[in-house]
Amino acid sequence: MLKKKLFAKFLFFFIIFNSNLLASEKEFLHVDWSFKGFTGKFDRSSLQRGYQVYNEVCAACHSMNLLSYRNLGEPGGPEFPINEVKNIASSFEVTDGPDDQGEMFTRPGRPSDKFVSPYPNVNAATAANGGAYPPDMSVLVKSRKGGADYIYSVLMGYEDPPANIKLDDGVYYNKYMDGNKIKMSKPLMDDIISYADGTKATEMQMAMDVTTFLTWAAEPHLEARHKMGIKVMIFLIILTVLVYLSMKKIWSRVDSEM
Numbered sequence: 001m002l003k004k005k006l007f008a009k010f011l012f013f014f015i016i017f018n019s020n021l022l023a024s025e026k027e028f029l030h031v032d033w034s035f036k037g038f039t040g041k042f043d044r045s046s047l048q049r050g051y052q053v054y055n056e057v058c059a060a061c062h063s064m065n066l067l068s069y070r071n072l073g074e075p076g077g078p079e080f081p082i083n084e085v086k087n088i089a090s091s092f093e094v095t096d097g098p099d100d101q102g103e104m105f106t107r108p109g110r111p112s113d114k115f116v117s118p119y120p121n122v123n124a125a126t127a128a129n130g131g132a133y134p135p136d137m138s139v140l141v142k143s144r145k146g147g148a149d150y151i152y153s154v155l156m157g158y159e160d161p162p163a164n165i166k167l168d169d170g171v172y173y174n175k176y177m178d179g180n181k182i183k184m185s186k187p188l189m190d191d192i193i194s195y196a197d198g199t200k201a202t203e204m205q206m207a208m209d210v211t212t213f214l215t216w217a218a219e220p221h222l223e224a225r226h227k228m229g230i231k232v233m234i235f236l237i238i239l240t241v242l243v244y245l246s247m248k249k250i251w252s253r254v255d256s257e258m
């Protein structure tokens with residue numbers, strides 16, 4: 001009896017908790033991401049395009065301090081061929097040193113270098129953006145409620161403000177930001193870049209690709225984790241069958257004596 005009550009309570013809170021989760025996520029735009037779910041995988045070409053969007057648009061303001069160029073060639077990520085990773089890295093100028101004379105110098109980037117930041121420090125970044133810091137994007141998807149849906153929604157959420165709302169210079173109306181205000185001008189417009197693979201660069205396409213790229217950056221081992229999960233499930237199913245069969249076998253004599 002007690003057990004039944006406990007179970008009922010558990011079920012009750014489980015349902016309430018889950019419906020809360022659903023309710024709070026519903027406010028964001030919802031995309032059927034390929035990486036969601038138990039067997040989810042990243043779309044390789046979307047990751048590669050997403051890097052292009054980050055590099056050509058977002059990297060002007062947002063750093064990604066935790067990533068190195070070599071990560072772009074690793075399994076489970078955009079998987080650029082090694083030559084391309086070297087080309088990407090060497091297209092950046094990296095400050096290194098000090099040399100024999102104690103001077104800092106610049107050289108072309110190498111795959112082992114971290115992504116180059118647009119600003120030397122947080123204060124410089126904040127000062128250049130009207131007093132708002134463009135957050136580092138390495139783990140942004142994981143650190144925001146709503147994750148990928150949230151990022152996508154912010155990118156697609158720019159609208160003209162309702163008539164009763166006055167916005168200061170450098171402040172924009174966005175449906176999905178807290179307070180509906182954001183100090184980032186709308187970053188994506190149709191055809192602001194041209195994709196290396198020929199895909200049409202619509203606003204929506206770029207928003208999806210860059211969000212996919214940012215999700216991978218925040219969770220580079222997602223695919224490996226999903227693969228391991230499937231192996232564990234198969235193992236558990238086999239184990240359950242074996243345990244069931246041995247139980248049958250062990251109790252079979254007891255049955256026959258009854």
Ligand code: HEC
Nearest residue numbers: 057058060061129132133134135151154182183184187210
């Ligand atoms: C001109 C500079 C600039 C560019 C380019 C830019 N951003 Fe931003 N971004 C900002 C600033 C500044 C903020 C902080 C806004 C605020 O706090 O009001 C911001 C905030 C954001 C946020 C909200 C972060 C949070 O704290 O929840 C997201 C998401 C975002 N940017 C994504 C992007 C993406 C994706 C791109 C590229 C497609 C991009 N941004 C390009 C300056 C920029």
